[in-house]
Amino acid sequence: MLINNEFNEEKIQSPQQYIWSIFKSKNIAVVSMWAVVALILIAIFCQYIMPYPPALQHPDMLLLPPYWVDGSNPAHLLGTDDLGRDTFSRLLKGIQLTLTGALLITVAISLLGLIIGSTAALLKGVKASIVHHLLDALLTIPTLLTALILIVLFGMSFENSLLAVSLSLLPQFIRGIYNCIETELNKQYVVALRLDGSTNLRLLRYGILPNIIEPIVTLLNRIFTMAVLEITTLGFLGFGANLEEIELGALIAKNLDLIYISPYLVLFPGLAIFMIIIIFNIFAEGIRHAVIEGED
């Protein structure tokens, strides 16, 4: 079917519309988008979805299995732990804490990283080389080690573990942004913009940023994934959570002793982490593909 009909003026789409139309045409991307929305809604309305308060103990119902296994109680969908606390509620609470933490970190890092990274890329001379070497040095420290150090310095709490994770991931993101902008700066259109007399800010906003959407999406996806993994790792190692604040990693750690009695207690939080990362990755991949195809 030819598309050169007489109404073809309507077919001219703005880049955003074009990317969106590509994104819409991919089922898996759209499904993942709704899953992301659902996850965020769960995180926001966690209080209202939870059947029981996560710390409420049911002394008469200890170590119940999930509802599809014999000996379960339909009142507790995913069973209970050794103190009779509802696994489903605790899981939701854990998802809420982990997801909000990771999203907060991603937003904070993307704002800070964009500012620092683009300033560093546009700087020249001594200042640039100081930033460069500092980043080089920071990048050689493994993120887990950075997080451990910061937790030792600030003390153990969930907020501090979030701070530690974001500070340990920040150099990676800055370096990524820095490299993207650096390669764009060497292109001809930037020279043309410069010759037009555009300021650095204008150059960034209208020249460079629209051209580095794809690497930024990739970087953000990576930062989010690493943030989830590190928050849960720190929680698992016992550096993150207080007693009430049971994010998914801490949940695994707390139930680790029960793994042979009731393996579900360890399986479910792990699967929850897995699902969060998978959903966000597919979503980001969908956006990335749409952007790449839109640029072609």
Add this chain to the structure above:
Amino acid sequence: MALLDVRNLSIDILTAQGKIRVIDKATLNIVDGSIHGLVGESGSGKSLIAKAILGVHNENWIVTADRMFLGNIDLLKLSSKERRKVMGKEIAIIFQNPRSYLDPSKKIFDQMREVLPEGKSKIHFLNKIVSKSTHKQIIKELLHKVGVQNDQEVVRNYPHELSEGICQKVMIAMAIANNPRLLIADEPTTSMEAVTQAQIFRLLYKLNQLHNTTILLLSNNFGSISNLSDYISLIYCGQTVESGSYKQVLNSPMHPYTQAMIKTILNYDENLDHKSQLYTLPGSIPPANQLPIGCRLGPRCPKAQRTCVTNPTAVNYKGHVIRCHFPTLDEK
């Protein structure tokens, strides 16, 4: 005798906005031993035709043709493996921006060696050592043939260490290594300075004269190739508008587009008025996703009438093929 006979070649590209017909029933008839010029503005689909002939198209292309014969081989019926074999032996292609078509991490010698006739069969270990010196000799001859004097030095270099002109000569040397029957030159001289351009064209002409290599010369510049070619086809927005021998097209152009193109060639003996405007067609080339229906020149054509919204059929006047509803036939 026709070496390459392509009839009603159409290419559709699948995009997010739907299917776009970029090449609309192009017909190409290349006579053995001639230089055939394919002229069209950039974006008109010359390279697409070349790629479709070679079969190196992307996955989102749909290529259909009524007939595609190379000599007496039906290219459409070959499996991709057989076709590759035919391509390697019978057709060679040289590109614009030749440097990007050379492997950046291999020395010129190794790359040229690959295309030598023996190089393509499996090289045995012993054979390899023995044949190296003979290969060296062959490569040297090839490079001399295309006008590279310091062959020793060129052969030892990586592509990024050579100039575009030298790279193009290397490409031509690689292309003629197998004595192909058809050489497709895809705008071989863009982004080169005038002297190198002249050298490359002279080289192609010599190849045609001495080795009887048929050349399909793609260009966006009517002036630069018109005196080189024996036959000329013009293409506009994926439609072949006129094709015929050099004399037919140049002396008695029938299609309005051809007439416009010929008018754009500057002749100094013409007495142009001082500060008068040079001749161009009104308007500009439409983008590929907003092509007009029927004859695609329609909106820009000085002779367009109502019937032009239907696609004209090709008419053959003694080998002079045109696709136009209102051709100029007064010279007949």
Add this chain to the structure above:
Amino acid sequence: MFNYLIRRLYLLCITSIILTIIAFSIQHLTVGNTLDSNVFSQYLDYLISISQGELGVSALDNQPILKTALIAFISTLELCFFAFIFASIIGVPLGILAGLERNRGIDYSIMSIALIGLALPVFWVAIIFTMLPNLTGWVMPIDGNISVIYEVPMVTGIMLIDSLLVSEQYQLSAFYNHLVHIVLPATVLAIFLISEIIRLTRHSITMIMRSNYIKAAHTKGFSRPQIVYRHVLKNAIPPIIHQLRLQISTIISFAMAIEIVFSYQGAGMWLFVSIQQGDYLALSTAILIISGFILILSIIVDLLLVLISPTKRKVLYADQ
């Protein structure tokens, strides 16, 4: 080339000085210092003691902390090495296949595997793996580096070699025992590494397959295996190595998390125990050792890349 070497070494110097400053400030903040001299002279003292290889004594066992840390870190490296070999053997061919068959069924299935490997939290996989011997009935140790019945004296610090050196005492059983201990943690780390390598390889291969010289090779009538063997691989490998170089710190991070689950005596376990028991000197020591190692390794990789890849050399010439 020589200039490049000098420039890299100069970078190494500056970055390592920054690292010592970081390590010093961490030591200053965590351990504290009773001396009332100013910070700068303390830092100079610190530098001198580093150059003499004296990083202080651990508060836990009164052993020089550098030795403990080095032994632990070498164990970590052993783990990473095995995981890396394993992951390369599996990941690179899969990545190449996915890159060549881009957007077909096989590509999608390989990329799904890679996505799953990335999304699984390593410590959780490690926990599942510690359960495996119990569930399947394999005899597989899940704790430590080597069974306590073997007394392996420290000679090189690399357990793999040390356990071979005691072969007249235990034949090869100590060596095998060590290998068996390393298998499960290395597999867990390899799961992450495989997905990383698949992604990088696929990306690199796709980029190369799109380039003009591959199209040219098609027109020359080469078959696909020929093209891959002659043109794609040589151009695709350097970017993969370059990207992996940037991931070394992430890999070591994950290795440390895995060690803690398997109580494998590596840098992660050592740090974990030290921090829990309040020996914060371990932090600055770990920075010096681990970051120093990563720094030197990445410079070596950089130099190697310049040696093997002519395209890298091109960039180098253009710089000068």
